[in-house]
Amino acid sequence: MSRVAYVNGRYLPHSKAHVHIDDRAHNFADGVYEVILIVGGRMVDEEGHMVRLARSLRELDMVPPMSDRALLNVMYQTVARNRVQEGLVYLQINRGTSPRNHVYDNDKLIPTVVCTAKTVALPSDPENVAGVKVITRPDNRWERVDIKTVSLLPNAMAKTAAMREGAYEAWFVDKDGFVTECTSSNAWIIDQEGRLVTRPLAGLDILPGITRDRVIKLARENDIEVVERAFSVEEALGAREAFLTSTTSFVKPITQIDDSVIGNGHPGTTTRTLLAAYLEFAQNIALENAA
Protein backbone atom coordinates (compact mmCIF):
# COMPACT_ATOMS: atom_id res chain seq x y z
CA MET A 1 0.00 0.00 0.00
CA SER A 2 1.45 3.40 -0.93
CA ARG A 3 1.77 6.05 1.77
CA VAL A 4 -0.59 8.99 2.03
CA ALA A 5 0.37 12.44 3.35
CA TYR A 6 -1.80 15.38 4.38
CA VAL A 7 -0.83 18.80 2.98
CA ASN A 8 -3.00 21.85 3.53
CA GLY A 9 -6.39 20.17 3.42
CA ARG A 10 -5.60 17.39 0.94
CA TYR A 11 -4.62 13.76 1.38
CA LEU A 12 -2.08 12.95 -1.35
CA PRO A 13 0.22 10.11 -2.37
CA HIS A 14 3.49 10.63 -0.51
CA SER A 15 5.41 11.19 -3.76
CA LYS A 16 3.02 14.01 -4.78
CA ALA A 17 2.94 15.76 -1.40
CA HIS A 18 4.82 19.06 -1.72
CA VAL A 19 5.06 22.47 -0.11
CA HIS A 20 5.97 25.70 -1.88
CA ILE A 21 9.62 26.85 -2.24
CA ASP A 22 8.58 30.08 -0.48
CA ASP A 23 7.28 28.20 2.53
CA ARG A 24 8.88 29.92 5.53
CA ALA A 25 10.01 26.58 6.95
CA HIS A 26 12.09 26.11 3.80
CA ASN A 27 13.67 29.57 4.01
CA PHE A 28 13.81 30.22 7.76
CA ALA A 29 13.06 26.90 9.56
CA ASP A 30 9.96 28.82 10.67
CA GLY A 31 7.85 25.94 11.90
CA VAL A 32 7.06 23.55 14.73
CA TYR A 33 6.31 19.85 14.86
CA GLU A 34 5.25 16.89 16.94
CA VAL A 35 5.92 13.16 16.63
CA ILE A 36 3.39 10.99 18.42
CA LEU A 37 3.48 7.26 19.12
CA ILE A 38 0.57 5.21 17.80
CA VAL A 39 -0.41 1.98 19.52
CA GLY A 40 -3.56 0.12 18.53
CA GLY A 41 -4.34 2.97 16.15
CA ARG A 42 -4.50 5.47 19.07
CA MET A 43 -2.11 8.24 20.06
CA VAL A 44 -0.08 7.74 23.22
CA ASP A 45 0.01 10.78 25.53
CA GLU A 46 -2.12 12.74 23.08
CA GLU A 47 -2.89 15.50 25.56
CA GLY A 48 0.76 16.12 26.47
CA HIS A 49 1.69 16.43 22.80
CA MET A 50 -1.16 18.85 22.08
CA VAL A 51 -0.25 21.02 25.06
CA ARG A 52 3.40 21.13 23.95
CA LEU A 53 2.39 21.94 20.38
CA ALA A 54 0.22 24.84 21.52
CA ARG A 55 3.11 26.14 23.64
CA SER A 56 5.57 25.86 20.73
CA LEU A 57 3.21 27.88 18.51
CA ARG A 58 2.68 30.50 21.22
CA GLU A 59 6.41 30.88 21.97
CA LEU A 60 7.15 31.44 18.26
CA ASP A 61 4.33 33.96 17.82
CA MET A 62 2.52 31.60 15.46
CA VAL A 63 -1.23 31.37 15.08
CA PRO A 64 -2.75 27.86 15.40
CA PRO A 65 -4.01 26.90 11.94
CA MET A 66 -7.13 25.19 13.30
CA SER A 67 -8.60 23.90 16.55
CA ASP A 68 -6.94 21.05 18.44
CA ARG A 69 -9.92 18.91 17.55
CA ALA A 70 -9.41 19.55 13.84
CA LEU A 71 -5.66 18.88 14.13
CA LEU A 72 -6.37 15.60 15.92
CA ASN A 73 -8.80 14.72 13.17
CA VAL A 74 -6.11 15.34 10.53
CA MET A 75 -3.69 13.14 12.46
CA TYR A 76 -6.17 10.31 13.00
CA GLN A 77 -7.24 10.47 9.34
CA THR A 78 -3.59 10.23 8.26
CA VAL A 79 -3.02 7.31 10.63
CA ALA A 80 -6.13 5.52 9.32
CA ARG A 81 -5.38 6.19 5.64
CA ASN A 82 -1.90 4.70 6.14
CA ARG A 83 -3.39 1.80 8.11
CA VAL A 84 -1.00 2.39 10.97
CA GLN A 85 -1.76 0.30 14.04
CA GLU A 86 1.67 0.66 15.65
CA GLY A 87 3.89 3.48 14.52
CA LEU A 88 4.36 7.22 14.44
CA VAL A 89 2.38 10.21 13.27
CA TYR A 90 4.28 13.38 12.34
CA LEU A 91 2.63 16.80 12.29
CA GLN A 92 4.38 19.94 11.09
CA ILE A 93 2.95 23.45 11.19
CA ASN A 94 4.83 26.22 9.37
CA ARG A 95 4.07 29.91 9.49
CA GLY A 96 3.05 29.89 5.85
CA THR A 97 4.18 30.84 2.37
CA SER A 98 5.19 34.34 1.24
CA PRO A 99 7.98 35.88 -0.88
CA ARG A 100 11.24 35.50 1.03
CA ASN A 101 11.55 38.20 3.67
CA HIS A 102 12.73 37.84 7.26
CA VAL A 103 9.79 39.93 8.47
CA TYR A 104 6.46 38.14 8.76
CA ASP A 105 2.91 39.34 9.05
CA ASN A 106 0.75 36.66 10.63
CA ASP A 107 -2.38 38.43 9.36
CA LYS A 108 -1.32 37.80 5.76
CA LEU A 109 -0.06 34.24 6.17
CA ILE A 110 -1.94 30.96 6.04
CA PRO A 111 -0.03 28.32 8.03
CA THR A 112 1.17 25.25 6.16
CA VAL A 113 0.05 21.99 7.77
CA VAL A 114 1.69 18.69 6.87
CA CYS A 115 1.00 15.28 8.38
CA THR A 116 2.50 11.85 7.69
CA ALA A 117 2.26 8.48 9.41
CA LYS A 118 4.27 5.30 9.23
CA THR A 119 4.28 1.86 10.78
CA VAL A 120 7.05 1.12 13.29
CA ALA A 121 7.33 -1.99 15.43
CA LEU A 122 7.45 -1.68 19.22
CA PRO A 123 10.21 -3.64 21.02
CA SER A 124 8.75 -7.12 21.48
CA ASP A 125 11.00 -8.23 24.33
CA PRO A 126 11.99 -5.45 26.78
CA GLU A 127 14.03 -7.93 28.84
CA ASN A 128 16.37 -8.55 25.92
CA VAL A 129 16.62 -5.09 24.40
CA ALA A 130 20.11 -4.18 23.17
CA GLY A 131 22.18 -1.37 24.67
CA VAL A 132 23.57 1.44 22.51
CA LYS A 133 26.59 3.72 22.36
CA VAL A 134 26.37 7.51 22.57
CA ILE A 135 29.04 10.07 21.83
CA THR A 136 29.38 13.48 23.48
CA ARG A 137 29.31 16.77 21.59
CA PRO A 138 29.29 20.44 22.68
CA ASP A 139 25.76 21.81 22.83
CA ASN A 140 25.91 24.43 20.07
CA ARG A 141 22.16 25.01 19.68
CA TRP A 142 20.25 28.26 20.17
CA GLU A 143 18.86 29.24 23.56
CA ARG A 144 15.25 28.15 23.04
CA VAL A 145 15.65 24.42 22.60
CA ASP A 146 12.61 24.00 24.85
CA ILE A 147 10.53 24.82 21.75
CA LYS A 148 9.99 21.94 19.33
CA THR A 149 10.96 23.74 16.13
CA VAL A 150 12.04 22.28 12.80
CA SER A 151 15.30 24.23 13.20
CA LEU A 152 17.38 21.11 13.84
CA LEU A 153 20.70 21.55 12.03
CA PRO A 154 23.00 21.15 15.08
CA ASN A 155 20.95 18.10 16.04
CA ALA A 156 21.21 16.62 12.55
CA MET A 157 24.97 17.22 12.41
CA ALA A 158 25.64 15.75 15.86
CA LYS A 159 23.48 12.71 15.17
CA THR A 160 25.24 12.15 11.87
CA ALA A 161 28.59 12.36 13.69
CA ALA A 162 27.24 9.73 16.10
CA MET A 163 26.25 7.42 13.24
CA ARG A 164 29.68 7.87 11.65
CA GLU A 165 31.28 6.79 14.93
CA GLY A 166 29.09 3.72 15.19
CA ALA A 167 26.91 5.28 17.89
CA TYR A 168 23.14 5.56 18.16
CA GLU A 169 22.92 9.08 19.56
CA ALA A 170 24.97 12.09 20.64
CA TRP A 171 24.71 13.63 24.08
CA PHE A 172 24.91 17.42 24.01
CA VAL A 173 27.16 18.82 26.74
CA ASP A 174 27.00 22.40 28.05
CA LYS A 175 30.06 24.60 28.57
CA ASP A 176 30.38 23.44 32.21
CA GLY A 177 30.58 19.76 31.27
CA PHE A 178 26.96 18.91 32.12
CA VAL A 179 24.80 16.86 29.79
CA THR A 180 21.78 18.70 28.47
CA GLU A 181 20.01 16.08 26.33
CA CYS A 182 20.53 14.09 23.13
CA THR A 183 19.93 15.24 19.56
CA SER A 184 16.43 13.75 19.50
CA SER A 185 15.91 12.31 22.97
CA ASN A 186 16.33 13.10 26.66
CA ALA A 187 19.31 11.84 28.67
CA TRP A 188 19.24 9.97 31.99
CA ILE A 189 21.52 8.18 34.41
CA ILE A 190 20.86 5.98 37.41
CA ASP A 191 23.25 6.87 40.21
CA GLN A 192 24.96 4.43 42.57
CA GLU A 193 22.05 4.80 45.03
CA GLY A 194 19.58 3.70 42.35
CA ARG A 195 18.08 7.18 41.82
CA LEU A 196 17.00 8.30 38.37
CA VAL A 197 18.71 11.57 37.42
CA THR A 198 17.69 13.80 34.52
CA ARG A 199 18.15 17.49 33.75
CA PRO A 200 15.32 19.76 34.98
CA LEU A 201 13.11 21.73 32.60
CA ALA A 202 13.43 25.06 34.42
CA GLY A 203 16.56 26.23 32.55
CA LEU A 204 14.74 25.95 29.19
CA ASP A 205 17.86 24.17 27.91
CA ILE A 206 16.21 20.86 27.02
CA LEU A 207 13.06 19.87 25.21
CA PRO A 208 10.29 18.88 27.64
CA GLY A 209 10.05 15.33 26.32
CA ILE A 210 6.65 13.73 26.54
CA THR A 211 8.32 10.35 27.12
CA ARG A 212 10.51 11.96 29.79
CA ASP A 213 7.40 13.14 31.59
CA ARG A 214 5.73 9.74 31.29
CA VAL A 215 8.85 7.90 32.51
CA ILE A 216 9.05 10.17 35.59
CA LYS A 217 5.45 9.25 36.42
CA LEU A 218 6.02 5.52 35.78
CA ALA A 219 9.23 5.53 37.86
CA ARG A 220 7.42 7.08 40.82
CA GLU A 221 4.60 4.53 40.47
CA ASN A 222 7.31 1.84 40.63
CA ASP A 223 8.85 3.40 43.77
CA ILE A 224 11.95 4.54 41.93
CA GLU A 225 13.20 7.90 43.17
CA VAL A 226 13.58 10.60 40.50
CA VAL A 227 15.87 13.59 40.92
CA GLU A 228 15.69 16.39 38.38
CA ARG A 229 19.17 17.89 38.38
CA ALA A 230 21.99 18.32 35.90
CA PHE A 231 24.66 15.60 35.75
CA SER A 232 28.13 15.80 34.25
CA VAL A 233 29.68 13.48 31.68
CA GLU A 234 32.14 12.46 34.39
CA GLU A 235 29.32 11.43 36.71
CA ALA A 236 27.60 9.54 33.88
CA LEU A 237 30.76 7.53 33.25
CA GLY A 238 30.56 6.25 36.83
CA ALA A 239 26.79 5.73 36.82
CA ARG A 240 25.15 2.39 37.45
CA GLU A 241 23.02 2.72 34.32
CA ALA A 242 22.31 5.26 31.60
CA PHE A 243 19.51 5.52 29.09
CA LEU A 244 17.65 7.87 26.78
CA THR A 245 13.96 8.44 26.14
CA SER A 246 11.90 9.63 23.21
CA THR A 247 8.75 8.88 21.28
CA THR A 248 10.77 7.08 18.62
CA SER A 249 13.28 5.29 20.89
CA PHE A 250 11.01 4.63 23.90
CA VAL A 251 13.41 3.84 26.80
CA LYS A 252 16.77 2.89 25.30
CA PRO A 253 19.62 1.53 27.46
CA ILE A 254 23.03 3.14 26.96
CA THR A 255 25.97 0.82 27.54
CA GLN A 256 28.78 2.97 26.17
CA ILE A 257 29.56 6.70 26.32
CA ASP A 258 32.40 7.65 23.94
CA ASP A 259 35.04 5.00 24.72
CA SER A 260 33.82 4.09 28.21
CA VAL A 261 31.58 1.18 29.09
CA ILE A 262 28.72 1.98 31.48
CA GLY A 263 27.97 -0.33 34.41
CA ASN A 264 28.69 -3.92 33.43
CA GLY A 265 28.26 -3.16 29.72
CA HIS A 266 24.75 -4.63 29.57
CA PRO A 267 21.34 -2.93 29.80
CA GLY A 268 20.58 -2.40 33.49
CA THR A 269 17.62 -3.82 35.40
CA THR A 270 16.05 -0.46 36.23
CA THR A 271 16.21 0.65 32.60
CA ARG A 272 14.56 -2.60 31.51
CA THR A 273 11.88 -2.20 34.19
CA LEU A 274 11.12 1.31 32.89
CA LEU A 275 10.98 0.15 29.27
CA ALA A 276 8.57 -2.64 30.22
CA ALA A 277 6.44 -0.18 32.23
CA TYR A 278 6.37 2.27 29.33
CA LEU A 279 5.36 -0.37 26.79
CA GLU A 280 2.68 -1.68 29.14
CA PHE A 281 1.34 1.84 29.58
CA ALA A 282 1.24 2.32 25.78
CA GLN A 283 -0.42 -1.06 25.20
CA ASN A 284 -3.08 -0.24 27.81
CA ILE A 285 -4.12 2.77 25.75
CA ALA A 286 -4.76 0.41 22.83
CA LEU A 287 -6.69 -2.01 25.07
CA GLU A 288 -8.82 0.80 26.54
CA ASN A 289 -9.69 1.86 23.04
CA ALA A 290 -10.60 -1.67 21.99
CA ALA A 291 -12.85 -2.18 25.07
Ligand SMILES: Cc1ncc(COP(=O)(O)O)c(C=O)c1O
Ligand atom coordinates in the same frame (compact mmCIF):
# COMPACT_ATOMS: atom_id res chain seq x y z
C1 LIG B 1 16.00 17.45 21.25
C2 LIG B 1 14.99 16.45 21.71
N1 LIG B 1 14.95 16.13 23.01
C3 LIG B 1 14.07 15.23 23.47
C4 LIG B 1 13.17 14.60 22.64
C5 LIG B 1 12.19 13.60 23.19
O1 LIG B 1 10.89 14.11 23.19
P1 LIG B 1 9.63 13.15 23.14
O2 LIG B 1 9.77 12.22 24.31
O3 LIG B 1 8.47 14.07 23.29
O4 LIG B 1 9.67 12.43 21.85
C6 LIG B 1 13.16 14.92 21.29
C7 LIG B 1 12.20 14.30 20.37
O5 LIG B 1 12.19 14.50 19.19
C8 LIG B 1 14.09 15.87 20.81
O6 LIG B 1 14.13 16.21 19.50
